[in-house]
Amino acid sequence: MDRKWRLGLIVTLVFLGAVRANAQDDLLDDLYGRGVHAYNAQDYRNAWTMFNDAIAQGSLDPRAFYFRGLALTRLGRSEDASADFQRGAQLEVTSNAVFPVGRSLSRIQGTQRLALEAYRQKARLALRAQRKVRERARYEQLRRNEEGVLRAGVTPSADSLPQPGDTESNPFKDDNGLAEGTAVAAPERTSGGTALDTSSPQPAAGDDGTDIFGGGDDKAMDDDKGKGSDDAGSDLFGNDDAPNPFE
Numbered sequence: 529m530d531r532k533w534r535l536g537l538i539v540t541l542v543f544l545g546a547v548r549a550n551a552q553d554d555l556l557d558d559l560y561g562r563g564v565h566a567y568n569a570q571d572y573r574n575a576w577t578m579f580n581d582a583i584a585q586g587s588l589d590p591r592a593f594y595f596r597g598l599a600l601t602r603l604g605r606s607e608d609a610s611a612d613f614q615r616g617a618q619l620e621v622t623s624n625a626v627f628p629v630g631r632s633l634s635r636i637q638g639t640q641r642l643a644l645e646a647y648r649q650k651a652r653l654a655l656r657a658q659r660k661v662r663e664r665a666r667y668e669q670l671r672r673n674e675e676g677v678l679r680a681g682v683t684p685s686a687d688s689l690p691q692p693g694d695t696e697s698n699p700f701k702d703d704n705g706l707a708e709g710t711a712v713a714a715p716e717r718t719s720g721g722t723a724l725d726t727s728s729p730q731p732a733a734g735d736d737g738t739d740i741f742g743g744g745d746d747k748a749m750d751d752d753k754g755k756g757s758d759d760a761g762s763d764l765f766g767n768d769d770a771p772n773p774f775e
Contacts, residue, residue: 556587560595567595568635572602588623590616591632594644601640613644617651 563578579596582589597612620629629648633641 556582556585556589556592559585560587560589560592563592563595563599564632567599570602572599575599576603588619588625589627590620590623591627591629592616593619594629594633598636598640598644601643610647613647614651617647620648621651621655 559578559582563575563582566572566575566578576596576599579592579599582592583596593612593616597609597616600606600609600612620627633644636644
């Protein structure tokens with residue numbers, strides 16, 4: 529029960545604070561509006577009073593500073609007007625709120641408007657330069673961080689580097705256990721696990737030891753050469769009775 533009561537009290541205080549802030553904003557807006565009407569009516573002293581009261585109550589509206597500076601210019605206080613123009617321009621470029629400055633200044637023309645616009649442009653350029661400096665600083669910091677990460681992840685320690693004679697970390701160490709520089713004999717060529725004989729080949733022999741590709745009976749071969757041909761005039765196809773068309 530106490531917890532719910534405290535929660536309700538907090539909500540009520542927040543609501544009352546928001547209402548009070550809105551009421552304060554309404555009061556500041558009212559002072560600013562009355563000051564603009566006085567300025568347009570060329571009642572510059574009364575206009576300065578309205579703008580001054582709004583700023584004293586905590587107004588951060590850049591238009592209040594601009595118009596107070598314009599009123600000061602009409603009253604011959606150029607130095608104080610320059611300070612208001614500068615402060616209003618700083619608020620305009622740095623405030624999170626959006627104010628319709630251009631529309632509010634639409635009736636201000638001539639030399640006063642040119643002087644005011646010079647302060648606004650100077651403030652925008654200064655803000656742009658500051659952003660460039662911050663962006664450059666962030667870039668340099670990121671680059672330094674990346675270089676630190678790369679150095680930490682790539683550079684090996686001295687203990688992890690292979691030392692001379694360290695065979696455990698030598699990637700070119702031969703597993704045969706031979707000392708460096710020892711000649712290694714060429715392995716014998718084998719076929720099916722049997723060492724191949726590299727001597728000169730011998731003639732093939734039959735079962736009885738004779739050369740199956742030898743000359744054999746040269747006379748029999750000579751006799752075979754004569755078979756198939758009888759006398760020069762005999763018919764090779766065995767038809768001796770056939771008449772010779774060339775006789």
